[in-house]
Amino acid sequence: MRAATTGFGAGPARWRPRRRCRWPALLTGVASVTAGLAGLAVVAFLVAGTASGGLDWWRLVTSPTWDPASGAFGAAAMIFGTLAVSAVALTLATPLGWAAAVAVSEVVAPSRRRVVRGGIELLAAVPSIVYGLIGVALVRPLVSDLTGAPGGDSLLTAGLVLAVMVLPTVVAVSVDALRAVPAGLRETAATLGLNRREVIASAVVPAARPGMRAAALLGLARALGETIAVFLVIGRADGRLPSPAGALAALTRPGQSLTTKLGGPEPVLAGTSGAHWAALNALGLLLLVSVAVLTVVALGRRREGAAHGRRLRARVPLASRFRAGRDRLSTLAHLGALAVPLAVMAGLVLAVATRGSAAFDPQFWLVAASGADEGGVRDQIVGSLVLVGGAAVIATPIGLGLGLLLSEYAGPRASRALRTATVTLGGVPSILLGLAGYRLLSTGLGWGKSWLAGSVVLAAVVVPVAALATAARLDALDPARRESALALGLQRGQLTRSVLIPQAGPGLVTGVLLGLARAAGETAPLLFTATVFSGAPVIPHGVVDAPVASLPTHLFALSQDAVQAGALRQAWGSALVLLVIAGLLLAAAAPARRRVEAVT
Amino acid sequence: MSTGRRAPAPSAPPGPLVTAPRPAPAVEVHDLAVHCRTRRLVGPLSFSAESGRTLGMHGSSGSGKSTVLRSLVGLLPDGLRVAGRLRVLGRDPCSRAGLPELRARAVLVGQTPVVFPGSVLDNALFGLRHSVRATRPALQARAEAALVEAGLWDEVADRLDQPARTLSVGQRQRLCLARALALDPLLLLLDEPTSALDVAARDAVEGAIAGVRGKRSVVLVSHDGRQLDRLCDELVDLGASTGPSGAVERHQDR
Numbered sequence: 139m140r141a142a143t144t145g146f147g148a149g150p151a152r153w154r155p156r157r158r159c160r161w162p163a164l165l166t167g168v169a170s171v172t173a174g175l176a177g178l179a180v181v182a183f184l185v186a187g188t189a190s191g192g193l194d195w196w197r198l199v200t201s202p203t204w205d206p207a208s209g210a211f212g213a214a215a216m217i218f219g220t221l222a223v224s225a226v227a228l229t230l231a232t233p234l235g236w237a238a239a240v241a242v243s244e245v246v247a248p249s250r251r252r253v254v255r256g257g258i259e260l261l262a263a264v265p266s267i268v269y270g271l272i273g274v275a276l277v278r279p280l281v282s283d284l285t286g287a288p289g290g291d292s293l294l295t296a297g298l299v300l301a302v303m304v305l306p307t308v309v310a311v312s313v314d315a316l317r318a319v320p321a322g323l324r325e326t327a328a329t330l331g332l333n334r335r336e337v338i339a340s341a342v343v344p345a346a347r348p349g350m351r352a353a354a355l356l357g358l359a360r361a362l363g364e365t366i367a368v369f370l371v372i373g374r375a376d377g378r379l380p381s382p383a384g385a386l387a388a389l390t391r392p393g394q395s396l397t398t399k400l401g402g403p404e405p406v407l408a409g410t411s412g413a414h415w416a417a418l419n420a421l422g423l424l425l426l427v428s429v430a431v432l433t434v435v436a437l438g439r440r441r442e443g444a445a446h447g448r449r450l451r452a453r454v455p456l457a458s459r460f461r462a463g464r465d466r467l468s469t470l471a472h473l474g475a476l477a478v479p480l481a482v483m484a485g486l487v488l489a490v491a492t493r494g495s496a497a498f499d500p501q502f503w504l505v506a507a508s509g510a511d512e513g514g515v516r517d518q519i520v521g522s523l524v525l526v527g528g529a530a531v532i533a534t535p536i537g538l539g540l541g542l543l544l545s546e547y548a549g550p551r552a553s554r555a556l557r558t559a560t561v562t563l564g565g566v567p568s569i570l571l572g573l574a575g576y577r578l579l580s581t582g583l584g585w586g587k588s589w590l591a592g593s594v595v596l597a598a599v600v601v602p603v604a605a606l607a608t609a610a611r612l613d614a615l616d617p618a619r620r621e622s623a624l625a626l627g628l629q630r631g632q633l634t635r636s637v638l639i640p641q642a643g644p645g646l647v648t649g650v651l652l653g654l655a656r657a658a659g660e661t662a663p664l665l666f667t668a669t670v671f672s673g674a675p676v677i678p679h680g681v682v683d684a685p686v687a688s689l690p691t692h693l694f695a696l697s698q699d700a701v702q703a704g705a706l707r708q709a710w711g712s713a714l715v716l717l718v719i720a721g722l723l724l725a726a727a728a729p730a731r732r733r734v735e736a737v738t
Numbered sequence: 739m740s741t742g743r744r745a746p747a748p749s750a751p752p753g754p755l756v757t758a759p760r761p762a763p764a765v766e767v768h769d770l771a772v773h774c775r776t777r778r779l780v781g782p783l784s785f786s787a788e789s790g791r792t793l794g795m796h797g798s799s800g801s802g803k804s805t806v807l808r809s810l811v812g813l814l815p816d817g818l819r820v821a822g823r824l825r826v827l828g829r830d831p832c833s834r835a836g837l838p839e840l841r842a843r844a845v846l847v848g849q850t851p852v853v854f855p856g857s858v859l860d861n862a863l864f865g866l867r868h869s870v871r872a873t874r875p876a877l878q879a880r881a882e883a884a885l886v887e888a889g890l891w892d893e894v895a896d897r898l899d900q901p902a903r904t905l906s907v908g909q910r911q912r913l914c915l916a917r918a919l920a921l922d923p924l925l926l927l928l929d930e931p932t933s934a935l936d937v938a939a940r941d942a943v944e945g946a947i948a949g950v951r952g953k954r955s956v957v958l959v960s961h962d963g964r965q966l967d968r969l970c971d972e973l974v975d976l977g978a979s980t981g982p983s984g985a986v987e988r989h990q991d992r
Contacts (some may be wrong), residue, residue: 618852
């Protein structure tokens with residue numbers, strides 16, 4: 139054995155200089171600069187837009203009158219609309235979400251936990267346009283019957299739809315917080331004779347409380363930024379600012395929110411400078427700042443929870459004879475709360491599947507649409523795949539590079555700041571990404587409506603998810619493994635290539651696929667940048683003025699036509715197709731995720 | 739610094755000590771001290787390890803054995819500061835330049851075996867393929883020779899392509915040793931290589947270390963005095979705990 143190798147292993151003289159491995163650092167640098175510039179571009183675009191016309195901020199936030207024709211730009215009614223809709227959503231979703239999270243984490247058997255969590259994640263991956271369709275077709279008539287609101291378009295309807303959309307966020311983040319509570323805490327409390335309800339109330343929830351509050355804040359951020367689903371059911375009536383006493387009654391009447399104003403036709407009509415454009419950008423800036431503040435505060439709380447959240451609240455359980463009964467009752471209540479999102483999930487799938495029967499016909503997948511109520515959605519499927527594929531190609535290297543930066547190349551303080559920025563970028567209302575894309579790519583670079591502009595904007599949706607999943611996986615790397623690699627003489631680039639990137643792989647795949655599942659359903663960013671309802675070629679040629687059709691925007695156009703039976707049939711069919719595509723992406727992520735969970 | 743008092747010791751030239759009549763010591767340490775902010779965790783401490791000999795380093799837990807060993811290849815956690823004059827294979831491990839090359843010639847093997855995802859052979863090749871440019875068969879032959887030297891060959895010869903995690907703990911530790919030996923290092927730094935193992939596995943690893951003895955310079959850290967007596971040519975005693983026990987671990991936890 140030894141004899142065969144003497145020529146090689148004799149000693150240092152035989153060592154040859156090795157190539158430096160530079161591309162990981164290069165990738166990280168390029169990706170970070172790209173992502174940073176993109177993030178800055180969104181902010182700079184809004185600030186520049188706001189500054190482009192004389193804007194009276196005081197009037198904007200106090201006056202309810204919005205009338206571009208007479209130059210009156212007051213957004214008080216929209217701010218009220220946004221707050222009212224979010225308040226309805228949070229009031230319903232927060233207690234329900236917390237209770238459901240406790241059920242998932244503490245009551246459901248561990249073997250079933252993954253299935254339940256998967257169901258709730260599925261609920262989060264349902265495209266908002268599908269929620270919008272449900273709102274239009276199912277919730278709106280219900281609200282109309284209950285409150286007598288004509289047509290059912292109202293702030294309440296929007297709030298109800300939003301509550302369902304926010305629920306998975308609240309549940310998922312709260313479950314994470316609860317699962318992060320050390321098992322020893324539960325065990326210790328149980329060895330002291332506490333029953334399940336008491337363990338939860340006195341040991342688990344107090345430790346998880348900062349994280350659960352963060353969940354509510356992140357849910358609120360999500361509610362503030364949602365455009366499409368709200369757009370379809372809020373009624374979009376300007377200037378409805380009720381007196382404080384009439385605020386509750388105003389819930390059953392139509393209104394307008396910040397996002398629905400931006401999602402309407404006005405940004406395209408307002409030109410690219412002047413008072414109208416400035417006022418619209420100011421709305422976007424308001425939205426961006428409030429979402430960013432909420433995100434930062436929520437992250438701070440979550441971190442605080444990780445550091446100091448182990449305080450136990452001294453709550454002496456009363457040894458009453460109702461103890462066992464209360465325990466059973468609380469278990470039932472928690473399971474009941476969990477049943478709500480699961481029932482919504484089941485009902486949603488059932489509703490789309492029964493009404494979307496058009497999609498069971500293979501022709502529907504293979505034939506082009508003709509008009510609003512004939513044919514199939516072939517072009518829309520192809521267009522969506524083009525957009526999503528382009529987004530994947532753009533987002534994967536950037537997500538990997540940014541993830542490496544967050545976890546490996548940045549120092550601890552820079553990393554924390556960058557992580558916050560990344561989460562904030564992920565929380566930016568997608569309508570703002572669409573507006574920025576419209577201003578910078580479609581009019582700025584003169585691309586017009588272009589599939590590439592759409593892909594770039596969708597990539598901005600995918601990158602934060604991919605980068606954070608990559609970084610989380612890298613954080614979980616056993617430090618001993620890194621040290622062993624360094625002790626064997628690996629350079630930093632080699633360490634990245636041979637240890638970090640293999641470790642990050644499943645996280646990157648998961649993040650990209652989850653991000654794509656979300657991007658596939660995005661509507662708002664595509665409306666101005668990439669898609670047309672009809673007349674686009676199946677495969678776009680070139681980049682400039684090369685629009686495509688896409689499923690979500692098709693569905694959006696059809697939903698606004700919801701009085702026509704034919705259009706509605708087409709809409710449900712498209713919704714089913716969209717759900718299937720998002721579901722497939724989610725399912726594709728499952729094996730990689732299982733590996734992530736199994737190893738860490 | 740007290741270098742002035744050490745008049746007989748010649749001040750070291752910047753390069754490798756090739757002009758000395760005896761072979762240069764593999765490790766030379768003068769007044770090594772490791773600080774965390776203003777607190778001293780280890781030292782001051784001076785010792786040297788002659789080329790081709792096995793130096794045992796003994797001390798109770800918390801005396802900073804691992805910290806000393808890690809400082810020799812620049813692997814201390816962030817925030818710890820090294821003072822004093824260190825020479826490992828004639829180079830200063832405190833300067834970041836050329837650290838990977840130094841680590842490939844002075845390989846540290848840790849207390850608990852760490853295997854990388856991949857097969858037994860992948861692991862044996864892991865350091866080698868990053869440091870040496872050669873054809874795959876040449877690299878593989880070298881890795882197999884290292885498995886022989888680490889006393890693992892007979893047990894894994896027929897399962898080189900199986901996942902390394904299927905090995906027992908003792909086999910894994912010898913795989914880590916083989917991975918280091920494949921680099922043909924001039925110096926091996928062994929940080930309590932048997933303390934995570936049961937008796938049978940410990941004997942196997944000790945056998946592998948004994949096989950290396952005399953061929954390469956070795957610094958072996960252990961709290962087991964009898965093991966050091968069995969394996970080492972000379973001994974350094976770090977004495978009882980100099981700092982608060984576990985200070986380094988506590989620092990790392992933060």
